[in-house]
Amino acid sequence: MKLVTFAGSLRKDSLNKRLAKGVAQSQGGEFVDLQPLSIPVYDADIETEGIPAGVVTLARFVRAADALIVAGPEYNGTITGVLKNAIDWLSRVKPLPLDSKPILLLSASPGALGGVRSLWHTRQAFEVLGCHVYPGMLGVPKAHEAFDANNSLVDERLRVQLQQLVSAFLAHASKITG
Numbered sequence: 001m002k003l004v005t006f007a008g009s010l011r012k013d014s015l016n017k018r019l020a021k022g023v024a025q026s027q028g029g030e031f032v033d034l035q036p037l038s039i040p041v042y043d044a045d046i047e048t049e050g051i052p053a054g055v056v057t058l059a060r061f062v063r064a065a066d067a068l069i070v071a072g073p074e075y076n077g078t079i080t081g082v083l084k085n086a087i088d089w090l091s092r093v094k095p096l097p098l099d100s101k102p103i104l105l106l107s108a109s110p111g112a113l114g115g116v117r118s119l120w121h122t123r124q125a126f127e128v129l130g131c132h133v134y135p136g137m138l139g140v141p142k143a144h145e146a147f148d149a150n151n152s153l154v155d156e157r158l159r160v161q162l163q164q165l166v167s168a169f170l171a172h173a174s175k176i177t178g
């Protein structure tokens with residue numbers, strides 16, 4: 001089972017990148033950093049010139065994955081422009097790299113809710129493209145103090161909750177992908 005994770009944030013100290021990286025490390029998966037991919041804001045004029053190299057790279061990772069875990073920050077109660085833009089670009093690559101892909105959605109925020117409100121909107125954006133978005137989702141609250149140096153969650157209860165969610169998701173994904 002090839003697991004790929006990425007985050008809907010670009011900055012190097014992103015809490016969501018730490019979450020996505022930590023999960024990839026614990027499962028032998030691969031974390032993809034969107035920042036160096038320099039994906040432009042979607043513009044049909046750019047698309048006329050060809051799909052940008054960063055989108056082609058992301059599409060390759062997504063296509064090769066049996067399961068995806070995406071950690072998205074919450075901006076103003078919803079999905080970040082970075083993540084929505086990446087999804088929009090991926091929807092322009094044919095055949096669709098996201099088609100039938102099992103996805104688990106996570107979020108991390110310094111706030112008390114862990115960014116979970118955004119995940120309902122993120123779910124919609126992926127489901128429209130034919131992804132199997134796992135019913136369970138998890139937000140990491142107070143995320144600025146939630147991780148150790150290995151990007152593992154410090155709080156044991158939350159760490160176990162995340163492990164159980166990821167295991168259940170991967171078992172589900174393996175049933176879908178056969």
Ligand SMILES: Cc1cc2nc3c(=O)[nH]c(=O)nc-3n(C[C@H](O)[C@H](O)[C@H](O)COP(=O)(O)O)c2cc1C
Pocket residue numbers: 007009010011013014015016017073074075076077078108109110111112113114115
């Ligand atoms: C434009 C903007 C809007 C934000 N809106 C929310 C929000 O609605 N809920 C929330 O929990 N945090 C919100 N935040 C705070 C982010 O959760 C915080 O900056 C977080 O660290 C971003 O994720 P990252 O660390 O992965 O980059 C917002 C931040 C920005 C810059």
